[in-house]
Amino acid sequence: MGAKIEAKEVTKRFGEHIALSTLTLEIAPGEVFGIIGPNGAGKTTFLRILTGYWLPSTGDVFVDGTSVVHDRFAVQRRLGYVCEQPKLYHDHGVRTFLRLMGELRGLKRDALDEAVERAIVRFGLQEVQRRRIGVLSKGFRQRVSLAQALLHDPPLLVIDEPTVGLDPRQQIELRRMIQSLGSRHTVLLCTHQLLEAEVCCDRVALLDRGKLVQIATAEEVRSGGSLEELFLAQTHQPEERQ
């Protein structure tokens, strides 16, 4: 079963600029929840706050009731994070890297061996497990990134722009993987790809200029036309540069 997320009045300021403004939302356990929005909407900012990488300026996020502001390490133990553009150690082999991430997440010997084996099989990494990450294709790197995030079987999986740079076949494969993760894990998916959000998510939150514009279920999106129409209707058009 997944984790419950509650964001309460989360604001993030960088000097005068407000990247995220009083965001409040709730995500149910086992839900695949999408966050969409144009560039600069505050999507990645929210993920970085949720994962404890950044502190919010005000407000808080709770994962199963644990505050990320007051006990970020407890929250981090309950989540797996796939960063935008997989951030991996290119000089590490796939297996070595997975073992490292497992050890950092506190997995002990037998559990670690088992988790690494399971992740390698689950994400189809058998043929590349001895290769250096630096020589892998983007698709394989994304799989490695997903595998490391799920090593400790966290109730919450946070994924930022997973299909950027992937070819259509890799995108389809990855979407299927994400869909299969729902129910067992709560999945928070942040994406630019409207189709991806439409296909994978139970509900979608639309952010624009740091503010939550709308939350819609998959049914609501379908009955109202498409996510594309919702997106165009609710988000601002970036001003053309002079």
Added chain:
Amino acid sequence: MTQRLWALFRKELRTLFASPIAYVVLTAFVALSGIYFFQHLLAYNRLLFVFQSEAISGGGFDAGTIPLQVNSLNELFIPASNDLSLFLLAVLPLVTMRVFAEERAQGTDELLLTTSLRPWELALAKHLTTYLFVFLMLAVSAIYPAAVVAKSRLGMEHLLALYVGHLGYGMAVAAIGLACSSLTQSQIVAAVLAYAIPFVIIDFTWLQPVLSEGLADILSQLALQAHFDSFARGVIELRRGLYFGGMIVLGYTVSVGSLEFARAR
């Protein structure tokens, strides 16, 4: 050592030795220290030869004709160890510049710091790995002087004091470099800072003409080189060790602080 710290330490070692810079720095340091050591050894032997020749031409060989100040400590070990301290200053920023800055530039710090890893653990693993590298550099470079010590009147304990000094000095310089690397994501900026700061604090005598006597005195106590010189003479003093220890703690604190500060930006 906790499991996470041990895992990080191995990861840092792997990253360090996956980069050619570690081998280039190690080779350059060992080659330079070796060449300069043998230059000093050659000069010392020439000097001995001159004195002995004069003694012989004056009517017979007599070891007592060699002045007391002409000895292996003054003519060989102190100059060679001063060279070694300069080489440490020259090469260590090349090792330290990437340690934090590269992680930040590639965004892998985000990966690590969202795994419930504490910033102090990350900083400690990086510092320990770098200090191990400093130890390795010095250990390899100690082969030549150790060979001479075995043949000279100088005791092995003197060489030990010398290398304890080098280790403290090298670790202090590395700690400064690591602190600089933790403040930026540009390796160039980190390297420039890591050269500039030791360059400024190595010796404050240049400030004496413009400072009051009291302030100049205080600053002279903070100069990096002054603390190393006593080790070069074979004396291990607690306050010198505390000075290097203080620099190491300061560098580590800045590194941890910058990781925490980045979170609250």
